[in-house]
Amino acid sequence: MMRRIRTSTVLAGVLGAALWLTAADATMQQGGAAKPAGPTPRVADGKVDFSGMWVNTGGGGDIKPDESGNVTVLSRGRPCHPGQECKPAINFERDSGVRQRLAYGTNVPLYKPEYWAKVEYNDVNGNFVDPEINCYPDGLPRIGAPSKIVQTANELILLYASHNQFRVVRLDATQHDPIRSQDLTYFGDSITRWEGDTLVIESIGFTDESWLGWPGYLHSNNMRVVERVTRNGNQLTWQFEIHDPEVLMQPWTMTPLRRVLNANPKAMLIEDLPCEARDNKHIVTRERG
Amino acid sequence: MKLKSAFGILALVAIAMFSSSSAVAHHAIQAEYEMDQTKGFTGVMTRFAMINPHCRWFFEETKADGTKVVWEMSGAGPGALRASGLVRIFQIGQPYEVTFAPAKNGANVGRVRTMKGPDGKVITLFHEDPTNPLNN
Numbered sequence: 001m002m003r004r005i006r007t008s009t010v011l012a013g014v015l016g017a018a019l020w021l022t023a024a025d026a027t028m029q030q031g032g033a034a035k036p037a038g039p040t041p042r043v044a045d046g047k048v049d050f051s052g053m054w055v056n057t058g059g060g061g062d063i064k065p066d067e068s069g070n071v072t073v074l075s076r077g078r079p080c081h082p083g084q085e086c087k088p089a090i091n092f093e094r095d096s097g098v099r100q101r102l103a104y105g106t107n108v109p110l111y112k113p114e115y116w117a118k119v120e121y122n123d124v125n126g127n128f129v130d131p132e133i134n135c136y137p138d139g140l141p142r143i144g145a146p147s148k149i150v151q152t153a154n155e156l157i158l159l160y161a162s163h164n165q166f167r168v169v170r171l172d173a174t175q176h177d178p179i180r181s182q183d184l185t186y187f188g189d190s191i192t193r194w195e196g197d198t199l200v201i202e203s204i205g206f207t208d209e210s211w212l213g214w215p216g217y218l219h220s221n222n223m224r225v226v227e228r229v230t231r232n233g234n235q236l237t238w239q240f241e242i243h244d245p246e247v248l249m250q251p252w253t254m255t256p257l258r259r260v261l262n263a264n265p266k267a268m269l270i271e272d273l274p275c276e277a278r279d280n281k282h283i284v285t286r287e288r289g
Numbered sequence: 290m291k292l293k294s295a296f297g298i299l300a301l302v303a304i305a306m307f308s309s310s311s312a313v314a315h316h317a318i319q320a321e322y323e324m325d326q327t328k329g330f331t332g333v334m335t336r337f338a339m340i341n342p343h344c345r346w347f348f349e350e351t352k353a354d355g356t357k358v359v360w361e362m363s364g365a366g367p368g369a370l371r372a373s374g375l376v377r378i379f380q381i382g383q384p385y386e387v388t389f390a391p392a393k394n395g396a397n398v399g400r401v402r403t404m405k406g407p408d409g410k411v412i413t414l415f416h417e418d419p420t421n422p423l424n425n
Contacts, residue, residue, distance in 0.1 A: 068410065127320055135341070273367045275341040279321055284393040287317040 036233035040197075043151065047171075048197050048231050051151045053267045054259035100214045101288075109217050109242065109252040122216025126288045128280065131210055135275035137163055139186030139210030140203060140225045141240035145257045148269055156192075156199075164272045169201055181205040184221055201227040212242060212252070220246040234261040322390040322400040329388045332360055337379045339367045346379065346401065348387065362389055362401040364414045375412070383407045 041049040101123075111119055122129055132138060143165070146158035158167040169190045180189035181204050188203035208221040219242065226241040239256040242248065318324060332348030344367055348360040370376055385406050389399030404412045 127317075133342075270368075270371070273339050273341055276338075276345075278340075278345065278361075279343070279363070282392045282394050282396055282398050283321045285317075285320040287320045 036235040038233040040231050040233055043153070045153075047194065048199070049151055050149045050156065050199070050229060050231055050236065052236075053148050053262035053264075053269070054145060054236050055147070055262045056259060104213065104215070104255070107253075107255055108215075109212060110249040111247060112249055115218065115247050119216050119218060122211070122218060123288075124216075124286055126214070126216060127283045127286055130214070130216075132214075133277065134280065135277045136209065137165060137186045139206065140188060140227075141242065141254060142211055142213055145236065145238035145259050159269055161269055161272055163275065171199075176204060184208075186210055188225065195228075197230060199229040201225075201229065203227070218247065219244050222246050234263065235259070236261070318390075318400060321392060321398075323393055324390050324400070326391055327388050327402060328391050328399065329386065330358070330360060331384055331386045332358070333384050334379060334381055335359075337381065339370065339376065342366055344370055346387075346404070348385065359397060360387070361396075361398045362387060362404075363398065364401045375414075378406075378412070379404075380406060 043049045127133065132142075137143070143160055143162055146167070147161040148159040150157040150159070154170060154172045156169040156171060158169065160166070167187045169192060171192050173191045174193065176191055177189050183189065183205045184207040185205060186207060189205040190201050190203040192202075193200050203225045204223070206219070206221055206223050206225070208219060210219070211217050212219055222244065224243040226243065228239045228241070230237045236259040237256050238259065240254040242252040242254070330348070330350045332350035334346060335349050336345075336347040338345040338347070343363040344365060346362040346364070348362065350358040350360060352358060383406060385404045387404050388402045390402065392398040402413065402415050404414075406412070
């Protein structure tokens with residue numbers, strides 16, 4: 001019997017709000033409905049040039065002191081559709097939890113039955129076992145699309161704002177390195193090929209200590225990640241396909257991530273600051289958010 | 290160490306609080322704190338740490354009998370403070386009146402609601418409406 005892993009902690013009473021939040025997240029994830037602008041730049045050999053700062057949509061940072069100099073920072077907890085009046089969250093943290101758990105919609109990994117209990121355990125106990133909350137790197141694919149790409153004649157240098165991480169993908173690597181492909185890392189060892197204007201990056205050699213996503217989606221250290229990267233003018237699309245027959249019933253093609261070029265030539269990556277897992281020793285309940 | 294005020298240079302950069310993965314890894318806040326309670330103390334700020342996933346403020350409170358109590362306050366992530374120009378306004382070595390939601394496990398830890406510094410200005414760091422328990 002096949003069934004998709006479902007979390008057991010989502011309450012029916014919040015389903016409507018959850019679907020709304022999911023839709024809002026999907027909009028954010030896909031970078032909105034804006035049409036691509038400008039030509040697609042190419043390097044000397046005619047291949048697509050992915051270089052640039054790539055940003056997601058978002059808001060925040062909207063404060064100013066009052067006449068007495070007092071400062072109030074009240075985080076907006078609920079994303080809004082464009083043009084929609086953004087009402088305050090009913091409960092910021094619980095909204096956040098619902099949004100993250102259901103952000104995948106119906107597109108979730110299909111696990112072999114012997115892994116159902118482990119995934120559910122990860123989800124229920126995420127406050128304590130989520131690698132991210134313990135300040136471990138996200139790894140692929142959870143880290144998502146890079147914040148900045150520097151493309152040279154034979155390399156893509158991918159810079160991630162999260163944890164100040166970098167990754168180097170060789171554009172002339174057609175076979176895995178025999179040593180690195182057997183390593184246990186968060187980004188793996190990558191080879192590349194072009195399918196038309198789509199750059200395909202295949203990576204193996206992963207640790208099994210990272211997750212595919214927030215709801216406890218585990219993977220094995222034999223996972224193979226296929227990334228398909230396309231650029232259309234000022235828009236970037238990054239898609240992950242997860243091949244892990246050890247734990248998955250079938251490959252999982254994740255919802256594509258869309259990013260928009262930051263056209264400001266002076267835009268800089270902001271340094272991420274150290275992560276300290278100081279909350280863990282004080283968390284009492286399993287409620288995630 | 291005295292950190293200069295940044296009120297005059299509020300660069301309201303549109304950095305989403307949820308744009309970094311560090312910011313979305315949070316546990317539910319009510320898993321750690323009693324969000325329907327508010328407690329307070331007055332103590333000297335001993336350290337301000339811009340760390341993920343939550344910035345931290347450390348205080349030393351001196352009780353009436355002379356005993357010292359160390360407090361650790363948690364708040365928004367570094368990105369949110371940066372976006373709001375709140376990085377350099379905290380004055381180490383100065384007294385602050387602090388209100389907070391206390392830790393469920395009874396430790397001297399809390400989720401900060403407000404901090405009133407030596408200049409009398411109140412810094413509120415919370416979600417939506419800090420007076421509405423449903424907005425915790």
